[in-house]
Amino acid sequence: MAGLIPQPFIDDLLNRTDIVELIDGYVPLKKRGNSHIACCPFHNEKNPSFNVVAKKQFYHCFGCGASGNAISFAMEYMSLGFVEAVENLAARIGMEAPREGQTVSPRVSPTLYDLMSKVTTFYQHTLKTAGQPAVEYLKKRGISGQVASLYGLGYAPSGWHTLEHQFRQDKKELITTGMLIEKDEGGTYDRYRHRITFPIHDRNGRIIGFGGRAIDDDQKPKYLNSPETILFQKNRELYGLHAAIQKEHSRPYIIVVEGYMDVIALAQHGVDNAVATLGTATSTYHIQLLSKHTKKIVFCFDGDQAGQKAAWRALESSLQSLNAGLEASFCFLPNGHDPDSLIREQGREGFLKHIADATPFSQFFFANLTKDMDTSSLAGKSQLINIAKPYLIKMNDGPYRQLLIEELSRMSRLDTHRIQQLIEEKTEDKLIEVSVNIERTPTRVAVALLLQNPELYSNCKALLENIELDEAKHSVLKKLMIQINNNPEIRTAGLVESWRDKPLFNALNKLAAWEHQVPDFELKKEFVDIILFLSKQNHEKKIAHLLDKSRNEGLTDMERRELQDLLKQKHQHANDENANLE
Numbered sequence: 062m063a064g065l066i067p068q069p070f071i072d073d074l075l076n077r078t079d080i081v082e083l084i085d086g087y088v089p090l091k092k093r094g095n096s097h098i099a100c101c102p103f104h105n106e107k108n109p110s111f112n113v114v115a116k117k118q119f120y121h122c123f124g125c126g127a128s129g130n131a132i133s134f135a136m137e138y139m140s141l142g143f144v145e146a147v148e149n150l151a152a153r154i155g156m157e158a159p160r161e162g163q164t165v166s167p168r169v170s171p172t173l174y175d176l177m178s179k180v181t182t183f184y185q186h187t188l189k190t191a192g193q194p195a196v197e198y199l200k201k202r203g204i205s206g207q208v209a210s211l212y213g214l215g216y217a218p219s220g221w222h223t224l225e226h227q228f229r230q231d232k233k234e235l236i237t238t239g240m241l242i243e244k245d246e247g248g249t250y251d252r253y254r255h256r257i258t259f260p261i262h263d264r265n266g267r268i269i270g271f272g273g274r275a276i277d278d279d280q281k282p283k284y285l286n287s288p289e290t291i292l293f294q295k296n297r298e299l300y301g302l303h304a305a306i307q308k309e310h311s312r313p314y315i316i317v318v319e320g321y322m323d324v325i326a327l328a329q330h331g332v333d334n335a336v337a338t339l340g341t342a343t344s345t346y347h348i349q350l351l352s353k354h355t356k357k358i359v360f361c362f363d364g365d366q367a368g369q370k371a372a373w374r375a376l377e378s379s380l381q382s383l384n385a386g387l388e389a390s391f392c393f394l395p396n397g398h399d400p401d402s403l404i405r406e407q408g409r410e411g412f413l414k415h416i417a418d419a420t421p422f423s424q425f426f427f428a429n430l431t432k433d434m435d436t437s438s439l440a441g442k443s444q445l446i447n448i449a450k451p452y453l454i455k456m457n458d459g460p461y462r463q464l465l466i467e468e469l470s471r472m473s474r475l476d477t478h479r480i481q482q483l484i485e486e487k488t489e490d491k492l493i494e495v496s497v498n499i500e501r502t503p504t505r506v507a508v509a510l511l512l513q514n515p516e517l518y519s520n521c522k523a524l525l526e527n528i529e530l531d532e533a534k535h536s537v538l539k540k541l542m543i544q545i546n547n548n549p550e551i552r553t554a555g556l557v558e559s560w561r562d563k564p565l566f567n568a569l570n571k572l573a574a575w576e577h578q579v580p581d582f583e584l585k586k587e588f589v590d591i592i593l594f595l596s597k598q599n600h601e602k603k604i605a606h607l608l609d610k611s612r613n614e615g616l617t618d619m620e621r622r623e624l625q626d627l628l629k630q631k632h633q634h635a636n637d638e639n640a641n642l643e
Contacts, residue, residue, distance in 0.1 A: 066147055066158050071132070072548070072555045074147065077154055078131045080118045080554065086263060087138060087297055089349040099349075102138060103127040107381060107457055117513060117553035121574035128574040130554035132561075139291065143561070149291035152237050173292055176234050177260070177268040183227055184215025184258045192216030194276050195257045202322070203405060208329045212304065213260040217253035217273060224251050239270070239288040256285065259321045261293065261339065262303040264350065269293040272300065272321050272339065284320070286339050297346045299336040300324055306354050308333055314357035316392075316416065317343060318400050319371065326401035330409045335361075335400070343375035348382050357388040359419050361400055364393040373429060376422065380452060383422070384459025390419035423468060426452070431472075442473040446483060453484050499575055504538060507591040510584060511541045512573040515556055517588050518545040524589050528596035535595060537565060604628065 081097050084090060090097035090113060101111035101122040110124035121128040127137065135146035144158075151158045155172035188195055188209075195216040199209055217223070224240055225232060232249070235241040241249040256273035263269050270287030287293050301324040305315060316335040318324060327335045338347065343360070351358055360375045362368035372391045379389045392415055394403055404412040420428075430448050435441040449469055456462040463477075466484070470477040499505060510517060518541075530539050544559065545551060557573050560566045579587045607624040610616060616624065 065144060065160055067161050068559060070156075070159055071147065071558055072551065074151055074154075074156065074158075075118060075130060075132070075554045075558060076550075076552070077156070078118075078150055079115070080120065080131045080134070081113055081115050083131050083150075083153075084113050084120060084134055087294060089346065089353065101125060101127065107455070114553075117573075118555075119553045119557070119573060126571070126574075128570055130558055132558060133570075135291070139289075149237065152234055153291060173234060173238055174267045174269075176228070176231055177238060177240075177270075177292070179228070180224065180235075180240060180271075181213055181215060181258075181260045181268050183224075184217055184260075185210075185213060186215075187218055188214065188216035188257075191218060194255070198257065198276050202326070202401075204325055204329055208325060211328070212301075212325055213268075214325075215258040215260070217251065217256045217258050219255035221250045221254065223254075225249060237290065238292060239290050252287075253285065255280070259300070259325075261287070261298060261300055263292075263298065264302050264306065264354075266303045266307075267292075269298065270295075274322065284340065295339040296341040296344050297350075298339060299347060299350065300339055301328075301336040302350070302354070304328075305334045305336055312355055314359050314416075315351055315355045316400075317347075317351075317358060317360045317375070319362060320399075320401075323400040327404055327412070330404045330412070332404065332409060332412065342371060343378050345378045345381060348378050348387070352382050352385065352387050356386055357390075359390050359392055359416055361392045361394065361416065361419075363399055364396055368393060372425070376426060376429075377452070377455075379422070380455045381457060383461040384457050389422045391422070391425045392416050392419035423465060426465070427468065427472065436472055442475070445469070446473055446475065446480060450484055499571065503591045503594055504535060505572065505575075506577055506579070507588060507595070508538055508541065508569070509572040509575045509577045510579065510588045510591075511538070511545065512556055512569060513553055513577075514584055515545050515551050515553065516549075517584060518542050519549050520585055521589050521592075522546070525592055528592055529599055530592075530595055531599045531602070535599075537569075538595075 081090060084099075085097070088099045088102045088111070090099050091109075095114065095116065097113040097115070098109045099111045099113075100106050100109045101124055103111075103122060104125040104127075106124050111120065111122045111127075113120045119128065119130055120134060129137070131150060132143070132146050135141050135150055136143060139146070139149075141149060148158045152173050155175065192215075199214070204214075224235055228235060232241065236243060236249065240252055242252050243249050253271060253273040255277070256275060259272040259274065260268045261270040261272060270290070270293035272287075273285040275281070275283045275285075286295055289295070299317075300321045302315075305312070312334050314334065316327070316332070318327070318335050318337050321337050321339075324335045324337045327333070336351075348358070358379070360372055362371050372393070376389070376391075379387065383389070394400065394415065398406070400412070403415070431445060434444055434448075436445055446469065449465075453462060453465060453469075456465075466477050466480050470480055473480070532539075541556065544556060548555075553573055557566070557569055560569050604624065607616065607620055610620070611624070
């Protein structure tokens, strides 16, 4: 499959794609030393074991063993095929993947981010020039032109092919971003028609998708979000976050609401620190993302059963972040109100009073656990401990977890150490850390050193001029050295990628992440020593073979001269080694 796309293009794509920036868009990364770490997106874990190394443009999980480059991440995380992953990554940075045998230079397309920005500008312009129904709707909702402009609101006209005609050269990219929908029988049509458009920014301010609000009562659905794309995953983005974190004034907390009209309405009344999930429950990713920008989250939901359910989902997603100093509380609005209606009725100060009176995490937690329970009885106390146990297990050890255990102790009248024992019984992490169990041999160490540090070969090249390696036994090592010699700037990601369609790809992928235990300051010496050792081993093998043949069959003149040369070289090497010892 990789043969459809020229290898030089793939190398260039990997050089231009920043794997840290790519993965951080889906999995929040934290800088630690030379790596960026996170909880692995490919298996469930409480402690981060997923490492992304910028220098190598490579990721590896020490828990489940997942590893690879930007293309591998796109394939595994987004369930894309190889060609689809390459095309999507290329489109992100304004490249178009060519095909082998293509005679015409591929068109340089705008990046997907650039295109989404142009679409936003078009929708904004349309709101001003041909969006009277949308303008009237926004005025009815009390939204000023200033706030509409601040959040980039626009209008998608009612035509079925408006975008396709407006951006004729970018049809493929419009399909990739979900702005055009492909019909089964062929052809395309605009996803958004006769809707108010809400551009969705990532936390870096780039537009990655849209929300569309119906204007007419009979339009279905009322809210329509962009589909999952290479840029946008709705359960990993928060509407309004970029705007909220741009404010220069202090931000004591961030309010999480359920819809983007709530965010807009709150901003209209001077509450500009609200964000909204995009039609999904609050996820652990959302919490990790928010914790980068605030130490306090207030979840603001309707007071009905659906609001209570959404709040409990948010509580569950917050469990792993509480020990890191995050504070969470829950504000439930009066019946019949959402943030939009409440702030219009009670004003900014009235709304903020509800926020100030929000229920703390611990109070909401225990109130929900005990709502149908008689905790004055022994059976009720036992039931409380058992029902609290799964939630406490999800939390890492830390002060907040200990405080919840102490509160549980007070309510159940059971000593904290005994509760701790009950929680820890049979709750060992079921995930067995998958280390890359590779037998340590000189060849494997040398291959791993080259894969992880391709620059080693250029640094050692002068010392390895006359070495000879076994054609069969060391073929991979030789091919890697040739690859690096031909492309001295290649990095781990590109080196491994060039083997994707070969049987050894998975093995090399593992070696690229293997803990070879050679310290950085010894890398060059270790690599040179191994290559010289393998060359000497190959030299000895040739001598043994020729000596054995001379005894049994006899040698040709050419073989006899070869043996003499090999014995001379061996003698010279022995003399050199003795001189070095002296």
